[in-house]
Amino acid sequence: xxxxxxxxxxxxxxxxxxxxxxxxxxxxxxxxxxxxxxxxxxxxxxxxxxxxxxxxxxxxxxxxxxxxxxxxxxxxxxxxxxxxxxxxxxxxxxxxxxxxxxxxxxxxxxxxxxxxxxxxxxxxxxxxxxxxxxxxxxxxxxxxxxxxxxxxxxxxxxxxxxxxxxxxxxxxxxxxxxxxxxxxxxxxxxxxxxxxxxxxxxxxxxxxxxxxxxxxxxxxxxxxxxxxxxxxxxxxxxxxxxxxxxxxxxxxxxxxxxxxxxxxxxxxxxxxxxxxxxxxxxxxxxxxxxxxxxxxxxxxxxxxxxxxxxxxxxxxxxxxxxxxxxxxxxxxxxxxxxxxxxxxxxxxxxxxxxxxxxxxxxxxxxxxxxxxxxxxxxxxxxxxxxxxxxxxxxxxxxxxxxxxxxxxxxxxxxxxxxxxxxxxxxxxxxxxxxxxxxxxxxxxxxxxxxxxxxxxxxxx
Amino acid sequence: xxxxxxxxxxxxxxxxxxxxxxxxxxxxxxxxxxxxxxxxxxxxxxxxxxxxxxxxxxxxxxxxxxxxxxxxxxxxxxxxxxxxxxxxxxxxxxxxxxxxxxxxxxxxxxxxxxxxxxxxxxxxxxxxxxxxxxxxxxxxxxxxxxxxxxxxxxxxxxxxxxxxxxxxxxxxxxxxxxxxxxxxxxxxxxxxxxxxxxxxxxxxxxxxxxxxxxxxxxxxxxxxxxxxxxxxxxxxxxxxxxxxxxxxxxxxxxxxxxxxxxxxxxxxxxxxxxxxxxxxxxxxxxxxxxxxxxxxxxxxxxxxxxxxxxxxxxxxxxxxxxxxxxxxxxxxxx
Numbered sequence: 001x002x003x004x005x006x007x008x009x010x011x012x013x014x015x016x017x018x019x020x021x022x023x024x025x026x027x028x029x030x031x032x033x034x035x036x037x038x039x040x041x042x043x044x045x046x047x048x049x050x051x052x053x054x055x056x057x058x059x060x061x062x063x064x065x066x067x068x069x070x071x072x073x074x075x076x077x078x079x080x081x082x083x084x085x086x087x088x089x090x091x092x093x094x095x096x097x098x099x100x101x102x103x104x105x106x107x108x109x110x111x112x113x114x115x116x117x118x119x120x121x122x123x124x125x126x127x128x129x130x131x132x133x134x135x136x137x138x139x140x141x142x143x144x145x146x147x148x149x150x151x152x153x154x155x156x157x158x159x160x161x162x163x164x165x166x167x168x169x170x171x172x173x174x175x176x177x178x179x180x181x182x183x184x185x186x187x188x189x190x191x192x193x194x195x196x197x198x199x200x201x202x203x204x205x206x207x208x209x210x211x212x213x214x215x216x217x218x219x220x221x222x223x224x225x226x227x228x229x230x231x232x233x234x235x236x237x238x239x240x241x242x243x244x245x246x247x248x249x250x251x252x253x254x255x256x257x258x259x260x261x262x263x264x265x266x267x268x269x270x271x272x273x274x275x276x277x278x279x280x281x282x283x284x285x286x287x288x289x290x291x292x293x294x295x296x297x298x299x300x301x302x303x304x305x306x307x308x309x310x311x312x313x314x315x316x317x318x319x320x321x322x323x324x325x326x327x328x329x330x331x332x333x334x335x336x337x338x339x340x341x342x343x344x345x346x347x348x349x350x351x352x353x354x355x356x357x358x359x360x361x362x363x364x365x366x367x368x369x370x371x372x373x374x375x376x377x378x379x380x381x382x383x384x385x386x387x388x389x390x391x392x393x394x395x396x397x398x399x400x401x402x403x404x405x406x407x408x409x410x411x412x413x414x415x416x417x418x419x420x421x422x423x424x425x426x427x428x429x430x431x432x433x434x435x436x437x438x439x440x441x442x443x444x445x446x447x448x449x450x451x452x453x454x455x456x457x458x459x460x
Numbered sequence: 461x462x463x464x465x466x467x468x469x470x471x472x473x474x475x476x477x478x479x480x481x482x483x484x485x486x487x488x489x490x491x492x493x494x495x496x497x498x499x500x501x502x503x504x505x506x507x508x509x510x511x512x513x514x515x516x517x518x519x520x521x522x523x524x525x526x527x528x529x530x531x532x533x534x535x536x537x538x539x540x541x542x543x544x545x546x547x548x549x550x551x552x553x554x555x556x557x558x559x560x561x562x563x564x565x566x567x568x569x570x571x572x573x574x575x576x577x578x579x580x581x582x583x584x585x586x587x588x589x590x591x592x593x594x595x596x597x598x599x600x601x602x603x604x605x606x607x608x609x610x611x612x613x614x615x616x617x618x619x620x621x622x623x624x625x626x627x628x629x630x631x632x633x634x635x636x637x638x639x640x641x642x643x644x645x646x647x648x649x650x651x652x653x654x655x656x657x658x659x660x661x662x663x664x665x666x667x668x669x670x671x672x673x674x675x676x677x678x679x680x681x682x683x684x685x686x687x688x689x690x691x692x693x694x695x696x697x698x699x700x701x702x703x704x705x706x707x708x709x710x711x712x713x714x715x716x717x718x719x720x721x722x723x724x725x726x727x728x729x730x731x732x733x734x735x736x737x738x739x740x741x742x743x744x745x746x747x748x749x750x751x752x753x754x755x756x757x758x759x760x761x762x763x764x765x766x767x768x769x770x771x772x773x774x775x776x777x778x779x780x781x782x783x784x785x786x787x788x789x790x791x792x793x794x
Contacts, residue, residue, distance in 0.1 A: 041794050152793075159793075160763050164786040171792040180794055188763075190786070194793055209794055235718060361761045388755045396760045416722065420715050427707040435700075 007033045010062055012096045017058075020092065026051040031212040032181075033059050041180045041209035043155075043195060045187040047221050048371025049347065050214065052183045053089050056151050060123070061090070063148065065097045070120040073149035074174060076167075078157040080105040080127055080318065081325055082345040086153065087125045099123065106130040107318025114141040128158065128166035135173045147174045154344050155182035155191055156364065180209075185371060186364040187213060219367050220401050224374035225381045227408035228394065233387035237298070237426055238419040240287070240357060240385060241305060242410065244335065245418075247283065247353060284328065284350040287337045288369045290358035295337045296438055298357065300429035302335065305421065312338040315439060343369045349378070356384040359393045363400035383408055583611060584647025585684045586654050591615055591637040592662070592674040599671075603662065604642060608649030612686055615640035643686045654680035 003025055004014045017023070025033070028046035036042055036059035046052055060073045075090075077083045087101045094101075102116045104126035114134060117124065118141040124131075135142055152158045158167065182191060195211050220226065231239050289295045292313040299311040310324040310333045328336040329348055336342070343365060351373045360366045366384075373380030384405065386394050398404055568576070588600070597613045604610055615637035618626075627633055644650035657676040664672050728748070735745045 156763070159786055159789065161786050164789050167789045168792075171789065182793070190790065194790060232718075234714070359758075361758060362763055363760070364763065389758050392757045392760055412722070416719065419718070420712070423711040423715050424708060427711045428704075431704060431707060 003030075004058075008037050008062075009033065009058055010065065012065070013058055013062060013093070016093055016096050017054075022054075026055075027214050028052055028212065029055045029058070032056070032210070035210040036060075036179070036181065037062065039179060042182065043187075043191060043209050043211045044181070044183045045213040046183075046185065047214060047219065048185045048368065049221065049375025051376070052185070053086055053153070053345075053347075054093070056149075056153075056181045056183060057086075057090055057093055060149050060151075061094045061097070061099070064094070064099070064122055068097065068122060069146065070143050071122070071124055071147055073123045073151065074144065074147050074170075075123065075125045075151040075153060076128055076131070076158055076170070077125065077153045077345065078127065078163070079341050079344060080107060081312070081321065081342065082153070083125045083127055084322070085345065085347060087123075090123055090125070094122075101125060104131050104134060105318075106133075107321075110134070110138075114138040117141045118143075128163045128170060132166035132169040135169055142173065144174045147178055149179050149181065150174060151181045151183070153183055154185075156184045156186050156188045157344065159188075159191060186219065186367050188364075220370060220403065221374050223377065223379045224370060225379075226370065226384075226401070226403065226405045227381065228384045228386055228405040229408050229410060230386055233389065235415075235419065235423075236357065236385050236387060237301065238415050238422040239410065240355065241302070241418060241422050242415045243355065243383060243385075243408075244285065244302075244307065247285070283334065283352045284331060284348065285335050285353045285355060286342065286348075286351055286369075286372050287335065287355045287357055288343060288360075289337060289339060290360075292339055293433065293438055294358070295339050297426075297429045297433050299337050300432050301422075301425045302337070304425040304428055307335055308333050309335040309337055312336060312342045314339065314341050315442065340365060340369075343372070346372060347375060348372065349375065351375075352380055354380070354382045356382070359384055359386050359390040359397070361393055363397045366397045367401065579645075580685055580687070582646055583685060584644050584650030585681050585686060585689070586642045586644065586650050587679045587681050588615075588640040588642060589677045589679065591640055592671050594632065594634040594636055595671065596635070596637070597640070600640065600642065603664070603671075604653065607653045607657075609645035611643035611645055613640065613642050614689065641681075641686075641689055647680075651680045654678040 002014050002018075002023065004017060004023075005011070007025060007030065026046070027050065028044055029051050032042050032044050032055045036056065042056075044052060044055060046055075056075075064072050075083075075086055077086060083103050083105050087103045090099060090101045100119075100121040101123045102113075102119075102121040102125070104113055104117060104124055106127060106129055110130075110133070113130075117134060117138075120143050135144075157163075182194075184191070192211070195209055229239055229243070287298065289298060292315040295311050295313040296315065299309050302309045310327055312321055312324050312328075316324070324336070325342075325346075327333045331350055340360070354370050354373045356366070356369060360369060370380075370382035373382065384394070384397075394405065591600075597615050600613055600615070601610055616639050618636040618638050623636065626636070642650075644653070658678045659675055662671045662674045662676060666672065732748055735748065738745050
């Protein structure tokens with residue numbers, strides 16, 4: 001009997017897992033599937049890339065197949081891309097029972113979404129803001145009266161003040177009698193405290209939530225190599241470019257072109273005609289930066305230097321975001337520049353290196369960022385480019401991760417050779433951003449709302 | 461031949477004297493733009509070459525230095541085109557032939573200046589807010605010249621990115637223009653044309669003509685002369701170039717400074733190494749004095765509500781004032 005069968009899953013689910021070549025449950029799956037089927041609330045903490053999504057998707061699908069109806073489960077995530085990814089996974093796993101999944105996220109047309117929600121899909125995957133909007137404005141499209149499961153993926157991020165007002169609206173719209181499943185890679189104190197609530201405050205089930213935490217002393221996986229580079233802040237880009245050059249084995253055999261034809265489309269053309277990808281190029285890199293503007297300017301800079309890059313940040317239109325991610329997933333582009341919007345949950349197997357252009361100020365964020373690589377037992381490398389101002393941050397991260405980062409040796413001479421070009425490209429990128437007036441729309445929107453732009457100078 | 465010159469839309473007027481005295485502003489020289497010849501009208505171009513050049517000579521625009529200056533400026537008009545026909549060349553002041561060695565341009569006589577000023581004062585500019593699909597300046601001129609003498613026409617070509625997207629989506633490869641300005645020799649006619657034609661269809665003899673059912677979108681621009689347009693465009697272009705130049709210069713200096721510092725660091729570490737070696741041999745050496753630098757460090761933050769975060773960000777302070785906080789939600793989770 002298969003290992004999944006022993007956890008209490010039906011044969012059809014085991015079969016569909018087998019079709020994806022998944023035969024052995026991971027630790028979190030082994031621990032959480034059975035209690036979920038028995039009706040417990042769950043708090044699950046496991047490292048990045050250890051199969052948390054399947055850990056909640058499988059029992060939900062099983063219960064759904066026993067009694068399929070209207071909106072059966074509601075899954076909340078902090079980012080839009082993640083919502084799509086989870087919906088995809090539900091679709092793949094639940095193909096056998098003809099499952100209907102709807103995604104309710106911001107940045108796309110609300111009307112069509114409301115119509116889809118009105119058709120009572122089995123599972124709704126949503127970001128809190130848009131869902132709260134639907135609950136408040138399109139009330140006859142929402143059928144949450146009989147929701148059996150509420151899943152908070154990346155629970156530590158969702159249970160912050162950012163999402164609190166929206167979550168309050170959603171909580172009021174779904175029944176008290178339900179199972180709640182919380183999953184995250186970085187457990188926080190406030191979530192763990194929920195376990196110790198007196199039973200009078202527990203839900204209708206009256207059962208204490210089942211808590212499973214995989215070994216918590218080290219929060220990153222062992223197969224991940226973690227390096228750092230320590231350089232002055234104004235030459236970071238030069239080191240980044242050198243790092244890319246040395247690890248991207250000339251996959252960018254594209255003549256450097258001027259800004260005039262700097263469009264996202266031009267990348268497409270390149271990828272369509274440049275089918276000359278040779279061996280040793282199956283390496284994708286994600287570069288994380290602190291701000292949308294930094295992401296855009298780095299994208300322009302690297303493009304100017306002849307790299308094929310794409311970006312993912314919240315100042316892009318939603319369709320652009322999805323296209324960009326899809327191209328990165330399909331390995332048409334090997335370098336993705338992302339803000340923290342891409343730091344959680346995204347599962348892209350080909351990513352072999354994560355570069356932190358800016359050191360995250362929250363150590364948990366670091367764990368999520370480097371968790372984009374070395375997933376599901378594969379290897380990976382994380383390189384953090386730190387500068388003179390980040391010493392406290394790095395110490396904090398090392399303490400949180402429970403591991404010392406190692407210095408990545410680099411030939412300074414080679415970096416200096418290419419530095420002139422990089423610095424010039426950086427200036428050109430800055431000018432380009434000025435020309436297209438990056439962020440002007442947001443400034444206008446803020447002004448309309450009467451919000452003063454923050455006067456505090458951002459460190460990045 | 462003048463009709464041919466009229467239809468030849470790639471003659472470029474460069475108003476070389478704008479930077480100088482106000483009085484001289486309307487004097488212009490005709491120069492051919494050789495840079496922007498699209499492949500589709502190159503034959504046309506060569507056929508007309510001799511004609512226009514001859515015209516230029518007869519207008520006295522053969523002052524060697526003046527012309528070469530203008531050519532330079534014409535070359536820099538990379539993203540804009542000025543179109544000029546025969547009407548504009550009529551305004552040309554016949555200049556006395558000067559010796560080849562003379563420096564600068566011979567100043568105009570007072571009478572000439574007055575005439576030029578009058579010509580400018582009389583002229584008027586009409587703005588065209590939309591150019592029908594693939595209509596070229598030559599067509600605009602042809603359609604409007606029956607209403608009055610037309611000077612220069614400038615149509616803005618569509619954005620490069622947009623064009624690319626259009627073609628990628630299966631669009632036409634022809635050149636598309638978005639908006640434009642048309643100069644009339646007499647502003648009375650300009651005004652009349654704008655009021656009369658605006659929002660009427662372009663008509664034309666044949667009902668199946670391509671532009672028959674397109675509407676004119678014309679607006680007379682009061683107190684607006686051609687030089688205002690030219691000045692603004694030239695100014696913008698110059699500012700952009702200037703900015704790029706400064707930035708590049710700064711980046712070069714930045715690099716030099718950094719390289720110098722690297723060299724210094726290498727020297728210092730060399731000295732240190734040698735002194736260490738000497739010390740190993742037991743020789744008394746002076747210690748290198750290192751001044752510790754105080755660098756402002758970024759603060760650690762944490763989103764965890766359980767832990768106290770290092771700093772309170774502006775956003776979190778704002779949210780704190782809101783009623784709903786995460787502590788209110790936590791009670792509802794299970």
